[in-house]
Amino acid sequence: MRDYASVSRYVSISRYDANKMRSLRLLLRRKLTSSSTPSSTTQTECKQQGPSLSFGFSGAGFLGCYHVGVAACLRRHGVLPHPDECSDMHKPYPLLTGVSAGSMIAAAALAGVNPDPDGMEVVLEASRRTRELRRRKRVGEEEGKSSPFLINIPTTLDVLTPGFSLIDQVEGPFRDALANALGGYCEWDRSNNSATFHDIDPDLFARRFPTGKLRIGLTDRRGLWPPPLVPFSMQQRRQFLEAYRYVDTYRNLEDVIACSMLSSYIPGITGPLNLKDRVPAIFGGLLKEEIIGAKNDTEKRSRNDASYRAGLRLNEMTRLGMVKHGKTGVPTTVNGSRDVHDDEPTIYWDGGIADVFPTIDENTVVVAPVNGLFDPNPSICPQMPDVDSGSATECGEGLDSESRKQLITPSNNVAILQNFLRPLLPTTFRHCDKSQLGLNTKNLQAAMQMLFSSDDEELYTKFREGYDDAQRFLKTRGYSAVISG
DSSP: OHHHHHHHHTSOOSHHHHHHHHHHHHHHHHHHHHHTSOSSOOHHHHHHSSSOOEEEEOOOGGGHHHHHHHHHHHHHTTSSOOGGGGTTOSSOOOEEEEOTHHHHHHHHHHHTOOIIIIIHHHHHHHHHHHHHHHHHOBTTBSTTOOOSSSSOOOOOOGGGSTTOOHHHHHHHHHHHHHHHHTTOEEEEETTTTEEEEESOOHHHHHHHSOTTSEEEEEEEGGGGOSOOSSTTSHHHHHHHHHTEEEEOOOSSHHHHHHHHHHTTOOBTTTBOOOOGGGSOHHHHTTSOHHHHOOSSHHHHHHSOOHHHHHHHHHHHHHHTTOEEETTTOOBOOBTTBOOOOTTSOOOEEEHHHHOSSOOSSTTOEEEOSSOEEOTTSOEEOOOOOOTTOOOTTTTTTTOOHHHHHHHOSHHHHHHHHHHHHGGGSOSEEEEETTEEEEOSHHHHHHHHHHHSOOOHHHHHHHHHHHHHHHHHHHHHTTOHHHHHO
């Protein structure tokens, strides 16, 4: 009360000053309340401290499990909390962007999907279905059916097996996870290959997917042609960036799913080619429609083709001005008009083709399952191998002659050669203007794991690696109070 009395000595009692008195008392009460709170910092308070974050989830393939681990850690420590927990926060929910598998992780985070087990189950199910294909199917022999080629090839190609569409396999589990997180469920009509959502509150969807909160990256295939004269050049990189598009406004859950599917669509790799009407008859007769896609709308609707359904919806969204240029943010046009014909093939492909490490600004935290440098952006990624990790003992120094003889084996000779050549070889290579990726065996292994399916144990190992790398990022970036709180 002494503070209130001191204030009243300087404020005369009048109608105008009474209002001023109430304002001063309110400010003083807030200060007294804040000074009486405990010194320990809660997760919500740590979220409010410092600049707001945005996260960019890179393309990852089957290593989407790494992203799930990162999301699990960020949610556990309140940096990327459940959307319902942000209603009382003064700071907004972090902005999210993603391409390919990263777009699905970002969308799942906003929808409120629990990273483990629900989010992880989507990744595991996609890998299991691919491994099941590898076990029971050989190229050219699919359960006694005729070969997709004229010649049988007695090998399996995992996700690259002709006729296998990864996005068709992941669409169902992804759709169900989002619907369940929003309190509803989905029914699939096999007669016309369409989904019907039930019990999803439109207001809840609007709160969790507000305009500008989620950017899903796409590649406009028309911007990739004609290719530059010199492949893998700076000119090609700039051309690819010009083909980058994104969507940050969604009318309903179907829009989110369609954008995520096309952001993961690579013709002939993760989905059909959709080129049947453009393949010459002499070649078209050699391939089945599962490989190059159905020819007309009737054939496409009769098949479960995620790329076709998503393409129709994105064509509609383009006409509505919802697909924007990656640099300018201006709605995409076609020859000065937003008119897009539904009978043309899918015009949007995997967003990672144009920009595999999407960012919103220089403060966006890049989340990637490969090690590298992403200056000026901070990053959550595996650590770069220490080029100076070779010890003197590994090189044979400091050992007697007998020990040196025991050290000279084929495997140790390789290690000695690597230690000798390591200072002479580059440790990174320039991938694009904003990333230098590590030139090491860890990244080579990660690239193989992105493209080909792995068993559940290996995927969970990558999940834990993502969790640990995110926790290390929080500690080094001043969020240690969140970790210890």
